[in-house]
Amino acid sequence: MQALASLVNHGAAVADCLQVRPGRTPEETSLLQREVLDLKKARNAIILAHNYQLPEIQDIADFVGDSLGLSYQASKTNADVILFCGVHFMAETAKIVNPEKTVLIPDANAGCSLADSCDPVALRRWREEHPDAYVVAYINCTAEVKALADIICTSGNAVKIVERAPKDRPILFLPDENLGQWAMEKTGRKLDLWRGACHTHLAFTAETLMRLRQQHPGAPIVAHPECIRSVRLLADHICSTEGMMKFCKEHASDTFIIVTEQGMLHRLRRELPGKIFVPAPTRACACNDCGFMKMNTIEKARDALETLSPEVQLDAEIRRSALLPIRRMLELAA
Ligand code: 13P
Numbered sequence: 322m323q324a325l326a327s328l329v330n331h332g333a334a335v336a337d338c339l340q341v342r343p344g345r346t347p348e349e350t351s352l353l354q355r356e357v358l359d360l361k362k363a364r365n366a367i368i369l370a371h372n373y374q375l376p377e378i379q380d381i382a383d384f385v386g387d388s389l390g391l392s393y394q395a396s397k398t399n400a401d402v403i404l405f406c407g408v409h410f411m412a413e414t415a416k417i418v419n420p421e422k423t424v425l426i427p428d429a430n431a432g433c434s435l436a437d438s439c440d441p442v443a444l445r446r447w448r449e450e451h452p453d454a455y456v457v458a459y460i461n462c463t464a465e466v467k468a469l470a471d472i473i474c475t476s477g478n479a480v481k482i483v484e485r486a487p488k489d490r491p492i493l494f495l496p497d498e499n500l501g502q503w504a505m506e507k508t509g510r511k512l513d514l515w516r517g518a519c520h521t522h523l524a525f526t527a528e529t530l531m532r533l534r535q536q537h538p539g540a541p542i543v544a545h546p547e548c549i550r551s552v553r554l555l556a557d558h559i560c561s562t563e564g565m566m567k568f569c570k571e572h573a574s575d576t577f578i579i580v581t582e583q584g585m586l587h588r589l590r591r592e593l594p595g596k597i598f599v600p601a602p603t604r605a606c607a608c609n610d611c612g613f614m615k616m617n618t619i620e621k622a623r624d625a626l627e628t629l630s631p632e633v634q635l636d637a638e639i640r641r642s643a644l645l646p647i648r649r650m651l652e653l654a655a
Contacts (some may be wrong), residue, residue, distance in 0.1 A: 323438045328379055353619045354381045360626035366425075367400035368414065370624075371407035372562040373584035373614040378406045378622060385588055387563035388460045388476040393418060396651065405633075406617050410436045416633040427621035429631035431613045433461055435547075438517030439496035441465035447493070451454045454513075455490040457482055458646065459497050461519070464635055466495070468642035473650040476500060476546050477561035481505045485653060503546040503553060517604065521582050521611040522547035524603035530555050537576055537599055543568055543599075544580035554579060569593055576596075583608040584615075 329497050331496055345353075358381055361368060369391050370382035388411060395403060395415035402423045405412035410433055412426040421604050439462050448454065448469060458470035459479065474482035479607045483504040486492050492510065494501035496517030503511050527550050529650045534542065534555070543565050544556035553559055558568050561643060570593055580601040586608075589598045600608035625631065635643075 331537060341456055341507065342495055350377050351486060352621065353377070353393065353623060357381055357623045357626060361404070364398055364402045364629070366402035366404050366408065366626060368404045369394055369451065371584075371614065372588050373582040373611055374406045374617060375584065375615060375618045375619070376587040378617060379584070380592075381613055382579050383407065387475065387477055388559045389475040390563055390653065391415070392418070392449050392460070392475070392647070395581075398422075401624070402629070403444055404622060405624060407431070408433045408611075408613050409633075410438075410463060412633045413635065414460060414467075414508060414647065417467070417640050417647060420635075420637075420640055424633040425629065426631055426633060427625050428615040431616040433591065433613055434520040434619050435459075435461045435497055435517050436463050436466075439463075439466050439476050439515055441469060444469050444495070451491065451493070452494050453490055456485060456493045456510075457493055458466075459500055460594065460650075464639050464643045467646055468639045470495075470646045471649070472653070473646045475561060477563055478544070478650065478653075479504045479582065482650065482653060484508045485511050488508065495546055499549055500546045500552075502550060503559060516556060519547040521609055523549065524605070524609055525549070525552050525601050527551040527555055529602045529604060530578070533578055533602060537578060539574065540576040540578050541568075541572060541574050542578045542580060542601075548580055556580065566591065566592065568596070569596060581609075582611045582614060584610075585606040639652065 368382045370379050370385045392414055396418045403415050405415050406427045408431045412424055416424040444466055457472045458467055458473050460473050460475045472482055479500055492512050494512040495515030498514045498516050498518055501512050501514040522545055542555055543556040544553055546559050552619045569589055576597040578599050578601055583600045586598050586600055603609050
């Protein structure tokens with residue numbers, strides 16, 4: 322009975338969210354996917370896709386994952402071309418670790434409100450005023466900001482990185498205030514927090530989540546650490562998007578409430594078809610899309626491989642400086 326109610330509710334949620342998707346028949350989508358795969362072969366390319374990408378992109382990617390997993394994949398590929406289906410800072414990270422490769426992003430305007438919240442000029446000034454500080458930068462920042470950091474972290478390893486930060490130096494965590502707060506709560510370390518936030522995760526509220534929980538009693542709530550504290554307090558598990566896959570796979574429950582961007586639900590449903598995943602609503606919608614993530618379409622992915630553009634380009638000096646804190650993360654978190 323509960324499973325039926327979940328399915329009905331889940332169906333309504335999906336219908337709401339699909340209204341914003343472009344109309345295309347399944348045959349047209351398959352044709353476009355075939356074109357992308359043919360071009361991928363011709364270009365000796367690899368397709369990396371974040372868990373928030375559209376289903377038709379996730380389904381043809383060589384690797385779908387979180388920021389940490391994608392960083393590892395980018396650092397060990399032998400392909401000549403990386404088609405990075407995610408937001409701009411993610412494709413930039415792939416370029417930082419692969420300067421000799423062509424890194425493409427389907428839509429160069431796929432930005433990130435969180436990355437935009439940290440201005441490198443302001444950070445440089447802060448660093449000058451706090452010369453002994455150790456700067457932990459969440460990977461959701463620009464290459465210029467990464468170049469000013471001591472170490473990078475992702476939501477998958479933030480706690481580990483903060484735990485291992487020097488004990489004798491003040492620590493600045495940027496740009497996500499909520500992830501920083503969560504890392505403080507988990508580690509007991511004192512952090513100075515940059516006041517940035519992800520507009521998509523900010524849209525989840527404790528009120529809407531409590532209402533949903535009443536409809537799915539017993540379903541574990543799985544939330545991303547970029548959510549605000551009152552939402553995090555309601556969660557049974559807080560983790561990165563890859564952590565969500567692992568948690569839901571290993572947990573005995575058949576129904577889960579997922580508090581993150583709704584692209585995640587496609588991967589969960591595809592890989593765990595026996596389970597039910599209910600998207601957490603916002604005040605405005607039954608689920609939650611990041612408009613930037615969804616700027617990448619299958620047509621733009623095809624065009625990028627055909628024209629080898631838009632290509633991610635980086636200043637050589639910034640790239641070299643940004644590589645060091647990424648390497649420290651990859652070594653420390655391995
Ligand atoms: P992860 O996929 O690394 O958890 O991060 C997602 C993200 O960028 C949320 O805004």
